[in-house]
Amino acid sequence: MNTFPFLGLRRTASSGLIAAIVGSLVACSVTPVLDEPEPTRSSTTSPAAKAPNAQNAPMLEPGPLPPVITQAKSRWVPVPWSDLPGLETDDLKEAWPAWLQSCTRPAAGWAALCPEIRQLASATASVQRQWMRQKLQAYRVESPTPAGNGLLTAYYEPVLNAQRQARQGFNVPLYAPPAQLQTRKPWYTRQEMETLPAARAALRGKELVYLADPVDAMVLHIQGSGLINVTERDGSQRMVRLAFAGTNDQPYKSIGRWLLDQNLIRDASWPGIKAWIDRNPSRVNELLWQNPRVVFFKEEALPAGVVPPGPKGAQGVPLTAGRSIAVDRGSIPYGTPVWLKSNGPQTNLDRLVLAQDTGTAIVGAVRADYYAGSGPEAGELAGRVKQPLQLWALWPR
Structure with a gap:
């Protein structure tokens, strides 16, 4: 699925430190008293509970579950680790680089x-799993209202030539933010940028x-960043990343939704949209102007000769x-490890992921956008995934 391999900050632990962590996992027998979650300034319950002493924490379920946690747009219901589907089979080592990034x-x-x-970056998945059970509590993420x-x-992340x-x-130009962007809100629409002399100037x-x-x-524009193989003025080529730097503050409107509402297509995936464009080249501007954003x-700049890291998300x-x-x-x-389950016609996922980004269309308690990677294979998957989802937030005890 992914054009580029998993990337992240890997540090090799000393064998003594790994042994100490493993020892604390297998030598425990006393059930700790769990701390109450600390209240936030808004008086809702926050998931910032302190971790128990590693020497006294058990490997298995630690006894009574903690209280429900209330977030601004969700409620977290504590559950035993046995509720997490695929916990014993996921290769946690693949997720650890993302966790290391969040720790920066x-x-x-x-x-x-x-x-x-x-x-624990160089530990086995089994040791990583034991550590998670010891130090973290799993919470099922729910909507605060029936949903x-x-x-x-x-x-x-698209990979394009330019x-x-x-x-x-x-x-077809891609622009840096204009100097007047902050003086006019919202700024010109997509159609106005292509047709009005003031916007073009x-x-x-x-x-x-x-x-x-x-x-x-x-x-x-929709994905927010891309890897660009750019041919310079002297004919040389280099890979750069074009990263998000702002918007015209116009609302996002789906061109796929417009095509569906016009009864022009039945498949609103990117392959379906592109197939319609191939049949209707004279209507490209009409279609694209439906999205004013x-x-x-x-x-x-990207380092030469190495596989570039992924784009930065909202966590930075x-x-x-x-x-x-x-x-x-x-x-x-941001930075929360999350257990994700989603089964559908495009992919089946039971795995550990990290909440590291957001998007204007990502709204709601149990809502996620899965970063598939870079390049056409990832784009093919991303253009088609739309399926049911369950989430469990993992938080320090």
């Missing part, structure tokens, strides 16, 4: 555990690169293909 910017409640998370099934979608200068076949000189296909540009980008850390998700921050805080 740890959320409240996690800083104390991050040294142990780093030391239907959760929803999983997916996103990816030219530094406009030429025949490459005349404001964008002059802000062109970063030129793509060949306006649909590829739309995909990049435009993303502006900033260019990030690089995403890990197959192990990072975007969430509603009011339901799950």
Whole structure:
């Protein structure tokens, strides 16, 4: 599924430290008294409970479950670890790089555990699983009001070819933020940017690169970042990342939804949309103008000769293909490890992931966008995933 391998900050633990952690897992026999979660400033219950002493924590379920935790847009119901589907079979070592990334910017409640998370990076999945049972509590994430099934979608990072200068076949610009962006809110729509002289004048000189296909540009606007193989003015080529730098503050509107409402297609996936465009090339602008929202980008240099890390998510850390998700921050805080279950026609997932990003369409308690990776294979998956979802948040005891 993923064009690029899992990336993350790996540190090799000393055998003595690993042995000490393993020993604390297998030598425990006393059930600890669990701390109450600390209240937040808004008087709701926060999941920032202290971890019990490692020497006294049991390997198995620690006894009475803690109270329900209330988040702004969700409620977390404590459950035994046995409720988590696929816990014994997931290769946790694949998720550990994403966890290490979150530990570079740890959320409240996690800083104390991050040294142990780093030391366990080279441990076996079995030892990692035992540590999770010992130090963390699993909570089923629910909507605070009656709701239907959760929803999983997916996103990816496109890999595209571009030219530094406009030429025949490459005349679709991607822009840096214009100087007047903050003085006019909302800024010009997509259609106005392409047709109004004032908008075009404001964008002059802000062109970063030129793509060949306006649909590829739309995909990049929706995904928020992309890897660009750019041909420079002197003919040399290099890979850069165009990362999110702002928007025109216009609302996002789905072009797939418009096509469905017009009874023009029945398959609103990206492959279905592109198939309609191939049949109706004269209506491309009409279609793309249905979405007035435009993303502006900033260019990030990439080290030559190495596989680039994933784009940075809203937590401010690089995403890990197959192990990072975007969430509603009011339901799950950034940096939270989450157990994800989703079964559907495109993929079956029972695995540990990290909440490291968000998106304008990612709203609700049990809602996630799964980062599939970079390139066309990841894009094929991301364009089709729309299936039921269950989530369990994992939080320090």
